[in-house]
Amino acid sequence: MSTIESIVHRYIDSWNQTDAVRRHAAIRELYAENAGYTDPLAAVTGWDAIDQFIAGAQQQFKGLVFSLSGKIDAHHDTARFTWQLGAPGAKEPLVVGFDVVATENGRLRQVYGFLDKVPAGA
Amino acid sequence: MSTIESIVHRYIDSWNQTDAVRRHAAIRELYAENAGYTDPLAAVTGWDAIDQFIAGAQQQFKGLVFSLSGKIDAHHDTARFTWQLGAPGAKEPLVVGFDVVATENGRLRQVYGFLDKVPAGA
Numbered sequence: 507m508s509t510i511e512s513i514v515h516r517y518i519d520s521w522n523q524t525d526a527v528r529r530h531a532a533i534r535e536l537y538a539e540n541a542g543y544t545d546p547l548a549a550v551t552g553w554d555a556i557d558q559f560i561a562g563a564q565q566q567f568k569g570l571v572f573s574l575s576g577k578i579d580a581h582h583d584t585a586r587f588t589w590q591l592g593a594p595g596a597k598e599p600l601v602v603g604f605d606v607v608a609t610e611n612g613r614l615r616q617v618y619g620f621l622d623k624v625p626a627g628a
Numbered sequence: 629m630s631t632i633e634s635i636v637h638r639y640i641d642s643w644n645q646t647d648a649v650r651r652h653a654a655i656r657e658l659y660a661e662n663a664g665y666t667d668p669l670a671a672v673t674g675w676d677a678i679d680q681f682i683a684g685a686q687q688q689f690k691g692l693v694f695s696l697s698g699k700i701d702a703h704h705d706t707a708r709f710t711w712q713l714g715a716p717g718a719k720e721p722l723v724v725g726f727d728v729v730a731t732e733n734g735r736l737r738q739v740y741g742f743l744d745k746v747p748a749g750a
């Protein structure tokens with residue numbers, strides 16, 4: 507697995523890490539200190555703000571699991587991939603998203619997130 | 629049309645601008661001076677390098693036209709969209725690509741390009 511693919515897998519893992527101490531540690535390892543994260547719901551910068559945003563999403567979608575869907579398409583310092591969020595074992599995901607990430611020195615520098623499926627009424 | 633949608637349309641236009649002087653002028657208006665452009669074939673920085681890369685692609689695909697396909701999905705300072713390259717009026721494009729762009733102060737700061745269809749043998 508290339509560095510960038512390993513980063514993407516650890517990125518998905520961090521969204522499932524609900525232990526606050528472990529999640530914060532994972533984010534500090536995974537992202538550059540002043541990394542940016544932008545999706546339709548948030549534009550935040552830095553370890554603490556990214557951690558708080560992920561913690562909020564975990565609260566909102568308690569018990570659901572993030573997973574990679576399809577393959578990672580990577581080149582140079584960037585990659586694109588689709589992910590989904592759903593109940594463990596569920597046939598249909600509740601949310602489908604798509605991210606492009608930019609890396610630098612083996613860490614995430616910027617995440618650009620987009621949504622392909624959102625819950626009805628959201 | 630939002631600023632970012634207008635930028636995306638001018639971005640596609642710049643790929644079709646084969647007059648060297650006009651293309652270079654368009655690129656200076658469209659991109660921040662130290663903007664980055666990364667796709668599977670190139671990772672370049674700055675007006676001149678971006679211009680040279682586009683000029684090379686125009687040489688390689690002479691007579692073909694770049695066009696936006698589908699809608700632009702934009703939020704905050706970023707957008708994603710799919711484009712195609714083909715002969716004018718052709719049913720099937722030769723190349724299909726997908727870009728995420730990041731903007732800053734009304735100009736492109738970074739383009740992340742990916743390819744969904746490439747010519748056979750390329």
